[in-house]
Amino acid sequence: MPLIRRKKASENESTHSSSTPKPDGEENKNKKEAAAKKAAKVEHKSSKWSCVDSCCWFIGCICTVWWILLFLYNAMPASFPQYVTEAITGPLPDPPGVKLRKEGLKAKHPVVFVPGIVTGGLELWEGHQCAEGLFRKRLWGGTFGEVYKRPSCWVEHMSLDNETGLDPPGIRIRPVTGLVAADYFAPGYFVWAVLIANLARIGYEEKTMYMAAYDWRISFQNTQVRDQALSRIKSNIELMVSTNGGNKAVIIPHSMGVLYFLHFMKWVEAPAPMGGGAGPGWCAKHIKAVMNIGGPFLGVPKAVSGLFSAEAKDIAVARAIAPGVLDKDLFGLQTLQRVMKMSRTWDSTMSMIPKGGDTIWGGLDWSPEEGYAPSKRKQKNNCNLLSSQNETGSMVCQEKAVNYGRIISFGKGIAEAPPSEIERIDFRGAVKGNNVANATCRDVWTEYHDMGFGGIKAVADYKVYTAGEILDLLRFVAPKMMARGSAHFSYGIAEDLDDPKYQHYKYWSNPLETKLPNAPDMEIFSLYGVGIPTERAYVYSLTPAAECYIPFQIDTSADGGDEDSCLKDGVFIVDGDETVPVLSAGFMCAKGWRGKTRFNPSGIRTYIREYDHAPPANFLEGRGTQSGAHVDIMGNFALIEDIIRVAAGATGEDLGGDQVFSDIFKWSDKINLQL
Secondary structure, three states: HHHHHHHHHHHHHOOOOOOOOOOHHHHHHHHHHHHHHHHHHHHHHHOOHHHHHHHHHHHHHHHHHHHHHHHHHHHHHOHHHHHHHHHHOOOOOHHHHHHHOOOOOOOOOOOOEEOOOOOOOOOEEOOOOOHHHOOOEEEEEOOOHHHOOOOOHHHHHHHHOOOOOOOOOOEEEOOOOOOHOEEEEEEOOOOHHHHHHHHOOOOOOOOEEEOOOOOOOOOHHHHHHHHHHHHHHHHHHHHHOOOOOOOOOOEEEOHHHHHHHHHHHHHHHOOOOOOOOOOHHHHHHHHEEEEEOOOOOOOOOHHHHHHHOOOOOHHHHHHOHHHHHOOOOOOOOOHHHHHHHHHHOOOHHHHHHHOOOHHHOOOOOOOOOOOOOOOHOOOOOOOOOEEEEOOOOHHHHHHHHOOOOOOEEEOHHOOOOOHHHOOOOOOOOOOOOOOOOOOOOOOOOOHHHOHHHHHHHHHHHOOOOOHHHHHHHHHHHHHHHHHHHHHOOOOOOOOOOOOOOHHHHHHHOOOOOOOOOOOOOOOOEEEEEOOOEEEEEEEEEEEOOOOOOHHHHHHEOOOOOOOOOEEEEEEEEEEOOOOOEEHHHHHHHHHHHHOOOOEEOOEEEEEEEEEOOOOOOOOOHHOOOOOOOOOOHHHHHHHHHHHHHOOOOOHHHHHHEEEOOOHHHHHHHOOOOOO
């Protein structure tokens, strides 16, 4: 018992001691140790590098570098970039304006710029609710910011009425006015800016330069009906001539602007109300020269592929590399379909369908450009020279049959087959039916959903289309578009230009169905680049599936197999400026208008000035000063010098007459056209 009592007493004592409060110093010590441990844990956790931290660090570095570079750019002397460029490439030549000013040239004749398709700015004057806040903002040209912010709204406003070819209800898009309308297409991408700057160096200013801006989407005659654009050009030319001592104007159209001004020259002298009513002699009185840059006088095959399948070589290659992006539209944007639906409402695109049919462009078994070899363009041989050599060391000469006249062929075999081996089933009477498009894609579909499998198969079964058959093809696949366009454009060759029917405006932009004005002192120049592979004909295939798809596409697997081949990625190429073949740009000045012909009864002098393409040597040269590309040629120093000399008073003979690097005269001679 005493033992038990002693044990309990010790337990009570232990319990009492444990419950006894510890001294203040010891308790604070324990709290500090706990806080230190907690802080260590927090520090350990915060030391882990998260994904968010990495992103923030990366963005911070980019912003810091960007602001440093921006500061250095603004702080450096204005001459520093030129100093670096000259240190690498050597001294730069004087710009044409500076060079010619040193020679004593001064502004004399007022100049008028006529922009082509796409390059002129368009702005919003009235729109639907989705375009709120965009009044007088550019929907075309400039930064294209609205394309990214509201693409569906943008497409809706850029499209025209499919029945009238004019503004849809509640929408008004109008051309930007002034030199800024087409000096730059987008920031840093010049169109007319370099030419304007060089003209300014010899004394030109806004009162002696005029940008004839117009809505390039609508038909040429409708620019007058809706906007009185042709009347504005007439009035401005008259004003500039009268305020510059009677010196006639020099007109400088580019691309489709060439066809537009050809239409204007007929319109201005034609009787009202269809024409301007100025009467015969207006052009002779007011125009010194028309200097056409990259003019698609006879159309471009590229327009056919654009209307037929909303693609050209570049897009065809892109869709072959990444078919899921453009073909299946992973994000449901249906890009090509929307582009096709929009562009088929633009009547202007139909102005560039090839003109002259098989007479100009060739048939199943011939074409003017037969024998063209891309890698040996400057050799004046009628056959392609291959790089292989025979035992004696002489060049092996082999003739390759390239059927450029077959603008569309379904399959490489058809493109190369003899005409006698091609069996064709006429598509014109084919019954359309078995609709291939469901309700989910009709909002972006064009007229293909009305064709059905039967109509699509009929197009492919015809196998090959020449320039003369392209019109029937487009009428079959896009009847609404062609019915609307046929009221404004024509593509034939006139048998009798004195026939009263040719007084209608639909013929005025076709040089093969209209006469030049009676202006024997006027000069016409055809200025264009050469030495760049340019689209001439296409190999097509059917798409694997047709629902919500464009049923035809360029077959990029079709290839010639060697460097000298004219077939690349499903496209047959010839000489040109990348957009307009030499044949289209040069034929009228080389033959159709050369001397007194039925198309040029007053014998207006014509000149061809070709510019052999030379790409920039390095990135510091930008787009180059010797480029022959369709738009980049606007910065070509030799072309700018020719234009300035004529504007300052020179004639075509003063420039040295024709300047030719291609086979345009030889190809023109092969065309059997009554002159």
